[in-house]
Amino acid sequence: MRLLFNFIYLIGTLVFLLACANQQSSEFVVTSPSGNISLQFQLGDEGAPLYSVQYKGNALIQSSAMGFEFKDQPPLEKGLELVQKKVKSIKETWVMPWGEERNVLNFCNEMVVRLRETEAPQRCLNIYFRAYDDGIAFRYELPEQSGFKELEIMEEKTEFCLTGDHTCWWIPGDWDSYEHLYNTTKFSEIDALSKRNHPSLAQSYIPENAVNTPMTMRTAEGMHLSFHEANLTDYAGMTLRVDAEHLKMQTALVASDRLGYKVKRSLPFKTPWRMVQICPDAAGLIASKLILNLNEPNKLGDVSWFKPKKYVGIWWEMHLEKSGWDMAGGKHGATTENAKAYIDFAATNNIGGVLVEGWNTGWEHWIGFDDREGVFDFVTPYPDYDLEEVVRYAKEKGVEMIMHHETSAAPRTYDQQLEAAYGLMQRLGVHAVKTGYVGKIIPNGEYHHGQWMVNHYRRVLETAARYEIAVNVHEPIMATGIRRTLPNAVSREGLRGQEFNAWSSDGGNPPEHLSIVAFTRMLAGPIDFTPGVFNIKLDPYKPNNQVNTTLAQQLALYVVIYSPIQMACDLIENYENQPAFQFIRDVGVDWEQSLVLNGEVGDFVTIARQERGTGNWFVGGITDENSRSLTINFSFLKDGREYDGVVYRDRDDAHWRDNPESIVIEKMIVDKSMSQTFRLAPGGGVAMSLIVKE
Numbered sequence: 001m002r003l004l005f006n007f008i009y010l011i012g013t014l015v016f017l018l019a020c021a022n023q024q025s026s027e028f029v030v031t032s033p034s035g036n037i038s039l040q041f042q043l044g045d046e047g048a049p050l051y052s053v054q055y056k057g058n059a060l061i062q063s064s065a066m067g068f069e070f071k072d073q074p075p076l077e078k079g080l081e082l083v084q085k086k087v088k089s090i091k092e093t094w095v096m097p098w099g100e101e102r103n104v105l106n107f108c109n110e111m112v113v114r115l116r117e118t119e120a121p122q123r124c125l126n127i128y129f130r131a132y133d134d135g136i137a138f139r140y141e142l143p144e145q146s147g148f149k150e151l152e153i154m155e156e157k158t159e160f161c162l163t164g165d166h167t168c169w170w171i172p173g174d175w176d177s178y179e180h181l182y183n184t185t186k187f188s189e190i191d192a193l194s195k196r197n198h199p200s201l202a203q204s205y206i207p208e209n210a211v212n213t214p215m216t217m218r219t220a221e222g223m224h225l226s227f228h229e230a231n232l233t234d235y236a237g238m239t240l241r242v243d244a245e246h247l248k249m250q251t252a253l254v255a256s257d258r259l260g261y262k263v264k265r266s267l268p269f270k271t272p273w274r275m276v277q278i279c280p281d282a283a284g285l286i287a288s289k290l291i292l293n294l295n296e297p298n299k300l301g302d303v304s305w306f307k308p309k310k311y312v313g314i315w316w317e318m319h320l321e322k323s324g325w326d327m328a329g330g331k332h333g334a335t336t337e338n339a340k341a342y343i344d345f346a347a348t349n350n351i352g353g354v355l356v357e358g359w360n361t362g363w364e365h366w367i368g369f370d371d372r373e374g375v376f377d378f379v380t381p382y383p384d385y386d387l388e389e390v391v392r393y394a395k396e397k398g399v400e401m402i403m404h405h406e407t408s409a410a411p412r413t414y415d416q417q418l419e420a421a422y423g424l425m426q427r428l429g430v431h432a433v434k435t436g437y438v439g440k441i442i443p444n445g446e447y448h449h450g451q452w453m454v455n456h457y458r459r460v461l462e463t464a465a466r467y468e469i470a471v472n473v474h475e476p477i478m479a480t481g482i483r484r485t486l487p488n489a490v491s492r493e494g495l496r497g498q499e500f501n502a503w504s505s506d507g508g509n510p511p512e513h514l515s516i517v518a519f520t521r522m523l524a525g526p527i528d529f530t531p532g533v534f535n536i537k538l539d540p541y542k543p544n545n546q547v548n549t550t551l552a553q554q555l556a557l558y559v560v561i562y563s564p565i566q567m568a569c570d571l572i573e574n575y576e577n578q579p580a581f582q583f584i585r586d587v588g589v590d591w592e593q594s595l596v597l598n599g600e601v602g603d604f605v606t607i608a609r610q611e612r613g614t615g616n617w618f619v620g621g622i623t624d625e626n627s628r629s630l631t632i633n634f635s636f637l638k639d640g641r642e643y644d645g646v647v648y649r650d651r652d653d654a655h656w657r658d659n660p661e662s663i664v665i666e667k668m669i670v671d672k673s674m675s676q677t678f679r680l681a682p683g684g685g686v687a688m689s690l691i692v693k694e
């Protein structure tokens with residue numbers, strides 16, 4: 001009798017447990033508002049946290065592990081039980097003070113799971129999961145708990161298990177630089193280590209076979225995925241280690257070799273979001289605002305002291321070696337007289353800003369020196385540059401100066417001078433600075449993308465904000481959407497920019513470069529690419545280098561590559577008597593809305609953007625090394641309106657190598673019923689302005 005009772009009890013318990021398990025697995029799903037994307041969380045064998053992702057019921061990311069390794073503590077990756085689960089929906093519209101569009105919809109479902117170790121020390125771990133219609137994201141939280149105050153993370157153990165050997169567009173997981181060419185290979189063929197020792201990189205450290213993010217992939221079924229992180233705050237930058245055999249990636253955080261850990265934090269804290277953009281078509285990747293929606297709202301309030309603008313500057317001439325940054329070399333570019341010439345040019349050509357590099361002392365001791373600490377001075381101009389007079393002259397002409405601070409990767413020297421440097425800018429009424437971090441970071445053992453530098457870059461942004469200064473960072477930490485929270489983070493480099501065309505030893509950026517960048521680096525945020533080279537062959541300064549696009553593509557980049565500050569980078573004499581320069585005079589820099597009309601990663605892309613305030617539209621289309629025809633359907637134009645259109649397109653004989661400056665400029669009246677097909681040359685483009693007719 002007792003046996004039977006025990007047996008019935010056992011069966012009953014089993015049925016109950018199975019019911020719980022069933023209920024658990026079905027309850028642990030969060031689905032995007034449209035229902036297309038779902039993210040599933042499970043506690044697997046031994047209480048290991050696992051997640052997977054589906055699109056319309058098909059697996060996109062297979063069951064993948066989560067967790068941490070710490071210094072002086074056991075790892076946190078199994079032995080967990082569920083304490084609580086909470087779900088909520090988020091739906092809000094927020095306004096970008098400047099951007100690709102005015103209104104952004106943030107619409108998702110969120111699930112938080114609170115976990116605890118079943119055995120001592122019973123540490124707690126929370127995970128936030130979000131499902132959007134354009135991707136998924138999750139982040140860890142180490143909540144406040146007894147006996148666990150501060151920790152040193154030796155590795156984050158987040159996996160992304162792929163469903164196939166997808167086509168990938170990747171750059172190596174370099175801890176010091178994103179300035180690599182993109183590679184197009186199958187996932188299993190990624191070989192980051194072969195990208196070591198690039199002769200044109202002043203700093204580069206690729207410790208293992210990993211990639212930097214954003215990392216974009218296309219599945220055999222044509223789904224597009226892009227992996228990146230959002231809201232990188234007080235944490236190390238993430239690279240993704242490649243496990244070719246198992247078709248999976250695992251987070252490999254950038255370390256501090258000086259401090260002997262990857263991340264050090266006091267509890268409670270949250271990690272950055274790990275995010276995957278998921279789109280059936282490539283164009284959707286660019287349209288997505290997922291990364292911004294994962295960041296916190298604007299903390300600065302009104303930033304109307306920053307005006308999106310085009311700018312010219314004393315810059316390209318140094319890269320061409322027409323002039324130099326330093327004075328001792330005898331051909332100093334940053335003279336009062338030269339600056340005034342650029343200001344005059346800006347004032348008469350609808351260009352709002354002028355950048356002057358090489359204005360301050362220290363450049364004699366820049367690249368190639370190990371003892372760069374204390375060298376650059378951010379308040380003292382060279383004797384042939386009258387800073388006060390230049391700023392006064394610019395004001396008189398209605399032009400804003402953009403300050404330049406090259407730190408030479410000695411951030412402690414910059415930190416010491418921040419308040420003085422920004423105080424000077426405030427006194428002068430200068431509201432923008434371009435910063436630079438060329439070289440190996442001092443102190444030794446730190447890397448551009450580690451926690452220590454992430455915190456430096458953030459401190460700079462926050463300090464600049466107090467002085468109403470917008471920051472454009474070169475050699476930055478990758479954009480992770482912080483511009484939503486701190487809208488003085490206006491632009492950054494973080495890719496192989498135009499400058500490589502002037503001097504890289506590997507032939508410059510190939511014609512396909514920007515048709516990959518638009519679907520990879522650009523997903524992270526605005527790019528200071530510095531388009532606008534008209535003298536494509538760089539005559540007479542660089543007989544062995546050239547820009548590997550047509551002139552029409554250089555124009556199209558003002559629309560395709562988004563930034564609220566857009567340089568017209570060529571020497572001002574190269575813009576003289578150039579009818580095509582009219583496009584740069586006219587083109588907007590701040591947008592009411594942006595539409596990605598078509599695109600395939602690495603092949604071509606066409607974007608139309610409507611200017612804020614005027615209602616004018618601008619269109620840019622670019623292609624890779626292949627000539628192709630792109631059809632633009634103008635149905636996005638306003639009902640019942642006509643537009644004065646000007647087309648800047650490749651002439652039939654144009655070719656990026658043989659005849660890059662061959663361009664046709666045509667006028668036409670356009671309305672929304674029309675569509676037009678344009679032939680783009682190899683390495684070519686098409687640009688169009690559509691001005692609302694009175």
Ligand code: NOJ
Binds near residue numbers: 315474475
């Ligand atoms: C590298 C930057 O990318 C470039 O724009 C700048 O001219 C030099 N550093 C000097 O600061």
Ligand code: CA
Binds near residue numbers: 475
């Ligand atoms: Ca650079």
